[in-house]
Amino acid sequence: MTLSEKDTLYNWHPYTQHKTAFPHPVIVKGQGALLWDEHGKEYIDAIASWWVNPFGHANTFIAKAIYNQLTQLEHVLFGGFTHEPVIQLSEKLATILPSNQKKFFYSDNGSTAVEVALKGALQFFYNKGQKRTKIIAFENAFHGDTFGAMAASGISFFTDAFQGSLLEVIRIPVPTEGNESMALERLKALLETNEYAAFIFEPLVQGAAGMVMYSPTVLNQLMVLAKEYNVFTIADEVMTGFGKTGKNFACDYLEQQPDMMCLSKALTGGTIPMAITSFSQEIYDGFYDDDTNKALFHGHTFTANPTGCAAALASIELLQTEEIQENIQQVYQHHLAFAERIKTHPKVKTTRVLGVIFALEIKVEGAHDYYGNLRNTLYEFFIKKGIILRPVGNIIYILPPYIINDIELERVYTIIEEALTLI
Numbered sequence: 001m002t003l004s005e006k007d008t009l010y011n012w013h014p015y016t017q018h019k020t021a022f023p024h025p026v027i028v029k030g031q032g033a034l035l036w037d038e039h040g041k042e043y044i045d046a047i048a049s050w051w052v053n054p055f056g057h058a059n060t061f062i063a064k065a066i067y068n069q070l071t072q073l074e075h076v077l078f079g080g081f082t083h084e085p086v087i088q089l090s091e092k093l094a095t096i097l098p099s100n101q102k103k104f105f106y107s108d109n110g111s112t113a114v115e116v117a118l119k120g121a122l123q124f125f126y127n128k129g130q131k132r133t134k135i136i137a138f139e140n141a142f143h144g145d146t147f148g149a150m151a152a153s154g155i156s157f158f159t160d161a162f163q164g165s166l167l168e169v170i171r172i173p174v175p176t177e178g179n180e181s182m183a184l185e186r187l188k189a190l191l192e193t194n195e196y197a198a199f200i201f202e203p204l205v206q207g208a209a210g211m212v213m214y215s216p217t218v219l220n221q222l223m224v225l226a227k228e229y230n231v232f233t234i235a236d237e238v239m240t241g242f243g244k245t246g247k248n249f250a251c252d253y254l255e256q257q258p259d260m261m262c263l264s265k266a267l268t269g270g271t272i273p274m275a276i277t278s279f280s281q282e283i284y285d286g287f288y289d290d291d292t293n294k295a296l297f298h299g300h301t302f303t304a305n306p307t308g309c310a311a312a313l314a315s316i317e318l319l320q321t322e323e324i325q326e327n328i329q330q331v332y333q334h335h336l337a338f339a340e341r342i343k344t345h346p347k348v349k350t351t352r353v354l355g356v357i358f359a360l361e362i363k364v365e366g367a368h369d370y371y372g373n374l375r376n377t378l379y380e381f382f383i384k385k386g387i388i389l390r391p392v393g394n395i396i397y398i399l400p401p402y403i404i405n406d407i408e409l410e411r412v413y414t415i416i417e418e419a420l421t422l423i
């Protein structure tokens, strides 16, 4: 039996209909922006393995930090104990996050970071004896796949089967160009009911929706409104965090500061699963009491794992180097040039660029399902050509490791141009 056949025998993959899925390539090695399968075929990882890997595969700087930590103290429970790596990491985050982010709660993945934020908002009002039990979110949002995070997500086929078992989340339109006032009006109407605890959003870019972008100006306005009505704002930076938008965080484009932030994905440079929910002092103080029952009774076994913290510290150190900051700017400039070159193509409806994120919408007739035929044709073509891209519906996006070189990036662009001739 081949490895791939064995995989099919035992493994259940994410978002996969196994009846129609092709065998999965067996990846055996990574280096920089490249991956190789068991037959020696080379792939360019043009989506940084689901947006987690900014500094390249098998990065030795992060690997050494992990090795050193593993051989010093691999793990210790965070209930009742603490350790130096987590203290250093929180201290570091306090210097690079918006200045009102004061307290850091550790978990394992983006979804749990969102759960913790939602629970933080809901229990804050519960502790105060106020009835605010609903959440506001954008249409087509993606905040993860656990129950709370899924409730906040608005991509219907991810959540349809679970309607009736979910938190109450009401949606407002995404304030893309031309829809700003509609979003503002809808938010205001909801806020006036005083039933809401929090407004959660992916700041500036909705990743899973297909890198849908909107302006910092309108997000500032939405946040000002929420603040006026004492509704907490939650910036889910799980995708946008750590340099993707060209700044450390998408929130760095804003004048307003969110009350909470969710971080994961690139936090450890794509090495160890870890996540953080950061809080303002005000929210923390809403749990700070002589009454034990007012504590946040949430935790995960591996919370604040020292090895993960060491990986995150090394990653942030890399992010802050001049070299990586230059890489981000170079990718951005290349994306802008590619957008310019492709935007008048007869098959291209529109292009979007922010930081290392590039998206292109293909002109198509009628509906185009998220995981539909067009998407599958494109996906298979890219894989055949050795480029890892996961189009959504009619949208092709690139989110490469920052260290991707010019030749590799140009190859990604060229293959996308070739793909446009297929449809």
Ligand SMILES: *Cc1c(COP(=O)(O)O)cnc(C)c1O
Pocket (backbone or CB within 6 Å): 109, 110, 111, 112, 114, 142, 143, 144, 145, 202, 207, 208, 236, 237, 238, 239, 240, 264, 265
């Ligand atoms: C990926 C993602 C999540 C979920 O993270 P997981 O680690 O997959 O649970 C949440 N929010 C956003 C914005 C994401 O992109």
